[in-house]
Amino acid sequence: MMNKVVEMGKKLAEKAVTAKRWLMCARMCAIVEMNSAVCYASQSEGDKAAKKITDKFVNLEDLVLGIIGAAGVIYLAKSVFEFASAYQSSDSSGTNAAVKGILGALMMIFIDIIIAFLKK
Numbered sequence: 796m797m798n799k800v801v802e803m804g805k806k807l808a809e810k811a812v813t814a815k816r817w818l819m820c821a822r823m824c825a826i827v828e829m830n831s832a833v834c835y836a837s838q839s840e841g842d843k844a845a846k847k848i849t850d851k852f853v854n855l856e857d858l859v860l861g862i863i864g865a866a867g868v869i870y871l872a873k874s875v876f877e878f879a880s881a882y883q884s885s886d887s888s889g890t891n892a893a894v895k896g897i898l899g900a901l902m903m904i905f906i907d908i909i910i911a912f913l914k915k
Contacts, residue, residue, distance in 0.1 A: 863906050867901070867906070874899075
């Protein structure tokens with residue numbers, strides 16, 4: 796009976812992840828669509844038109860980096876839990892994998908700082 800409950804829980808979790816991915820893509824498409832603007836400018840207004848266009852990409856970059864950072868926080872919590880569980884059971888390979896997960900999550904959280912450093 797317990798195995799059926801676990802299997803049903805896994806199936807529901809998979810459906811939730813799929814729905815969450817679909818909603819995230821739909822939101823991003825809607826935001827890009829709402830923010831897209833056609834700019835017709837003369838030669839003297841070229842800088843203003845270019846700024847309007849590049850501002851849209853900066854907003855999209857901020858959105859994507861924010862989503863990655865939020866996912867990093869969730870992944871960090873999961874990795875810390877895995878580390879505690881592996882440490883308690885004296886599982887050295889599990890501990891190593893959890894530490895790698897923690898480092899990866901920290902990289903996801905600080906991705907905006909890393910990208911700013913790489914741009915310079």
